[in-house]
Amino acid sequence: MKKMAMLNVNSWEEHDLSGQNLKSLPRDLLTYVKSLDLQRNKLKRVIGISRFTHLTELNLSRNKIMEFSQEMQYLQRLEILYMNQNNIRSIPEGIFPHFTVLKFVKLSSNRLVKLPPDINQCTSITYLDLSRNCLQNIQPLIGLTKLKELLVEKNHLTELPPQLFQSSNCELTVCKATGNPLRCPPEEVCSGGVTDIQSYFHQMEKNPNTRSAWTVKTMFLGSSMAGKSTLCRSLREGKPVVVAVKDRTEGIEISQMYTEEVRFLFWDFAGQEEYYLTHHVFITPRALVILATDLASYSIVDPQSFNDQLWFWINNIQLRVPDSVVLLVGTHCDQCRDQEEVMEKKKDIEEKVKTMLENRRMVLKQQKKNLEENTDPSLFTDQVDELDCLLEYNLKVLDLVTLDCTKTEDIAKLKCHILMCIQSESMLLCSESILPKSYEEVEQAIHKLVALEQIPQHGIVLLDELSDLILNHVSLSRESLHSILRFLLRYLHRIGVIIWYEDINVLSDRVFIQPSFLISMFKSIVRHDLVQQLEEVSRDLLMQEGALVKQKFIWVDDLRCRGTLHNAAMRILVRRELEKLVEDDDDDDDDLIREVVGTKKEEGIILTLLQYFEVCLPTLVGSPLNPQAAEFIPGVKQWESARVAKRDPDGACLFPMYLKDDLIVSNKWGENKQDDLSVHVYILPEIPHGFFHRLIVKTCSLYATHWVGKEQSLFCCGNKLALVRQRTTDGDPFIEIRCRRPEKDEGKNL
Ligand SMILES: Nc1nc2c(ncn2[C@@H]2O[C@H](COP(=O)(O)OP(=O)(O)OP(=O)(O)O)[C@@H](O)[C@H]2O)c(=O)[nH]1
Numbered sequence: 001m002k003k004m005a006m007l008n009v010n011s012w013e014e015h016d017l018s019g020q021n022l023k024s025l026p027r028d029l030l031t032y033v034k035s036l037d038l039q040r041n042k043l044k045r046v047i048g049i050s051r052f053t054h055l056t057e058l059n060l061s062r063n064k065i066m067e068f069s070q071e072m073q074y075l076q077r078l079e080i081l082y083m084n085q086n087n088i089r090s091i092p093e094g095i096f097p098h099f100t101v102l103k104f105v106k107l108s109s110n111r112l113v114k115l116p117p118d119i120n121q122c123t124s125i126t127y128l129d130l131s132r133n134c135l136q137n138i139q140p141l142i143g144l145t146k147l148k149e150l151l152v153e154k155n156h157l158t159e160l161p162p163q164l165f166q167s168s169n170c171e172l173t174v175c176k177a178t179g180n181p182l183r184c185p186p187e188e189v190c191s192g193g194v195t196d197i198q199s200y201f202h203q204m205e206k207n208p209n210t211r212s213a214w215t216v217k218t219m220f221l222g223s224s225m226a227g228k229s230t231l232c233r234s235l236r237e238g239k240p241v242v243v244a245v246k247d248r249t250e251g252i253e254i255s256q257m258y259t260e261e262v263r264f265l266f267w268d269f270a271g272q273e274e275y276y277l278t279h280h281v282f283i284t285p286r287a288l289v290i291l292a293t294d295l296a297s298y299s300i301v302d303p304q305s306f307n308d309q310l311w312f313w314i315n316n317i318q319l320r321v322p323d324s325v326v327l328l329v330g331t332h333c334d335q336c337r338d339q340e341e342v343m344e345k346k347k348d349i350e351e352k353v354k355t356m357l358e359n360r361r362m363v364l365k366q367q368k369k370n371l372e373e374n375t376d377p378s379l380f381t382d383q384v385d386e387l388d389c390l391l392e393y394n395l396k397v398l399d400l401v402t403l404d405c406t407k408t409e410d411i412a413k414l415k416c417h418i419l420m421c422i423q424s425e426s427m428l429l430c431s432e433s434i435l436p437k438s439y440e441e442v443e444q445a446i447h448k449l450v451a452l453e454q455i456p457q458h459g460i461v462l463l464d465e466l467s468d469l470i471l472n473h474v475s476l477s478r479e480s481l482h483s484i485l486r487f488l489l490r491y492l493h494r495i496g497v498i499i500w501y502e503d504i505n506v507l508s509d510r511v512f513i514q515p516s517f518l519i520s521m522f523k524s525i526v527r528h529d530l531v532q533q534l535e536e537v538s539r540d541l542l543m544q545e546g547a548l549v550k551q552k553f554i555w556v557d558d559l560r561c562r563g564t565l566h567n568a569a570m571r572i573l574v575r576r577e578l579e580k581l582v583e584d585d586d587d588d589d590d591d592l593i594r595e596v597v598g599t600k601k602e603e604g605i606i607l608t609l610l611q612y613f614e615v616c617l618p619t620l621v622g623s624p625l626n627p628q629a630a631e632f633i634p635g636v637k638q639w640e641s642a643r644v645a646k647r648d649p650d651g652a653c654l655f656p657m658y659l660k661d662d663l664i665v666s667n668k669w670g671e672n673k674q675d676d677l678s679v680h681v682y683i684l685p686e687i688p689h690g691f692f693h694r695l696i697v698k699t700c701s702l703y704a705t706h707w708v709g710k711e712q713s714l715f716c717c718g719n720k721l722a723l724v725r726q727r728t729t730d731g732d733p734f735i736e737i738r739c740r741r742p743e744k745d746e747g748k749n750l
């Protein structure tokens with residue numbers, strides 16, 4: 001009776017029995033309802049479900065169901081079925097053909113290993129979510145001709161069936177298949193969506209290929225001076241390469257290494273924090289991460305040593321690219337006392353890493369439990385789902401390899417070890433891919449163009465020009481090339497061979513054939529010693545920009561104290577770097593400089609990219625905060641995000657990462673006052689390092705920007721001041737927002 005009383009007004013049509021800890025279907029339910037919501041219960045079976053023959057919608061998600069009951073076949077009016085987040089291992093034959101009007105099926109996060117062969121007789125399905133299962137093939141789906149959305153992410157698929165994508169009888173508009181060890185088509189093709197997959201299969205039909213290529217993106221991460229560049233360069237050369245201290249990495253360096261079977265794309269990341277904060281621009285999933293640590297400076301007794309050299313990096317890899325494999329490499333063994341010390345440190349690191357990973361799982365499980373035990377868990381289903389996803393990721397951290405980078409045999413040993421890791425199937429690091437011959441031909445042509453120096457040294461080419469150049473080196477017709485070029489470039493961008501920002505309007509007609517060039521430009525701005533670089537700007541360079549020495553002092557001061565870099569200063573720094581890289585002095589180069597550096601009237605490529613990736617946001621030069629600004633008056637002017645805000649090429653940009661202290665913010669705000677309004681926003685479950693900076697970049701308006709501090713920011717919000725801080729209690733990160741009415745005119749002075 002109690003339950004009946006809880007049913008809502010539509011109880012003739014619907015039963016809402018979600019989240020009631022049910023272990024079996026209640027017997028007293030009316031059976032002619034159309035909708036039954038049983039999500040978030042503890043059902044292991046659904047005995048008795050066949051009585052509900054009028055059901056059009058059934059929600060059994062987030063239970064503990066282990067089998068897809070035969071009884072389900074009697075629900076022949078079913079249109080919508082949720083059975084996600086259960087433990088279903090298989091679906092018997094003879095059920096799906098009975099569902100003649102079923103359109104929407106969600107079976108994600110189960111343990112399905114295969115699909116019933118007759119699932120394709122349920123031809124009414126338009127939406128099918130099978131992600132996060134253990135499927136090895138989806139062949140049985142061939143024949144679902146009305147399918148519009150297919151989600152098969154995070155399974156064990158190595159191939160997709162071409163028949164599913166044949167354009168003559170295919171209504172698919174969405175297909176998500178990332179997180180599978182796909183080789184045909186490769187994952188980087190799939191992430192382009194249905195049209196990319198269709199083009200791939202079309203080409204495979206015309207120009208089949210059986211040769212598979214392995215490409216492995218290898219990222220070198222770790223603290224500054226750990227030996228990343230040494231490892232990267234030595235592996236490439238096959239012998240020890242000494243990296244001078246002054247020659248340390250700034251930003252990222254990209255290179256390639258070919259072995260017999262595998263092409264390695266090496267991405268060597270600089271260790272300092274300023275660079276780390278831009279890593280999201282370049283770090284991509286499914287990579288082999290080589291995490292270098294200097295064993296000589298590592299201390300077993302000082303916990304900070306583990307925190308800085310390993311915890312920080314592993315934690316961040318976990319948050320950004322959890323499906324990577326991390327290989328720990330301990331360098332500087334020759335500078336340790338003896339082999340015993342090396343082994344002690346190796347053991348200590350491996351144990352601490354293991355404990356760290358276990359602890360993380362424990363904390364996540366506890367957080368999940370806390371949410372589920374909350375009085376109203378329905379409020380937290382999204383967070384629980386998120387926690388489930390995080391729990392599912394098991395960052396694979398391999399045992400530590402110790403070496404002395406100055407020894408040839410140690411370098412050779414590491415190379416063998418890496419090859420072995422990659423080929424070991426259990427690691428799912430498979431980047432083996434099969435490409436149509438036409439794709440291969442075009443890729444080879446691009447490499448040839450570079451080798452023959454038919455592409456300018458900087459590698460920036462217009463799409464149309466590139467197409468013309470490629471035509472000289474391939475047997476394809478112009479039309480054929482045209483039909484595949486965009487798909488292939490997208491693929492090459494994803495595997496890291498070229499850079500093509502097709503989503504950035506002003507850059508979509510340009511391809512960066514030499515990513516390292518672009519990165520050199522990028523690091524003329526993103527670098528740990530930017531203040532010093534700016535101080536060293538010569539009078540000549542200032543004159544080229546029409547600036548005075550006096551202005552340079554203002555720029556340096558603004559950068560140091562406010563994290564604000566004037567666009568004119570940025571232009572000088574980028575131009576200086578560019579002139580170092582471009583040798584000849586001709587008209588083309590002038591155009592290039594204009595394009596890359598920009599002018600007072602037009603933004604250059606580098607500024608566009610820095611803003612696009614939210615490394616910085618536009619700000620006004622020297623303008624005070626203005627609480628009367630239209631943005632602060634409700635309904636007058638819409639708040640624009642930094643990404644779309646009007647940008648003045650002659651203005652300035654705020655780089656929150658360059659603010660070293662929060663003194664200004666703390667002084668201005670003073671003590672918290674009793675009548676401050678305080679809101680805590682918990683960001684469950686984890687915040688990656690640098691998140692706060694980017695949050696500020698995303699949300700701050702032009703009027704707030706001068707007052708952003710490292711871990712806190714102060715800005716004007718209507719006629720109030722707001723202080724935003726990143727905090728942590730008991731390991732739970734949260735953002736605290738405090739509001740206060742300013743003293744008379746305080747807002748203006750800000
Ligand atoms: N003796 C010895 N020196 C090493 C070893 N590995 C690296 N070095 C030296 O340590 C210094 C730092 O190495 P790098 O490879 O530049 O370090 P990094 O991690 O790339 O540093 P950043 O560019 O600052 O991020 C260089 O002078 C190397 O020659 C090693 O195993 N033994």
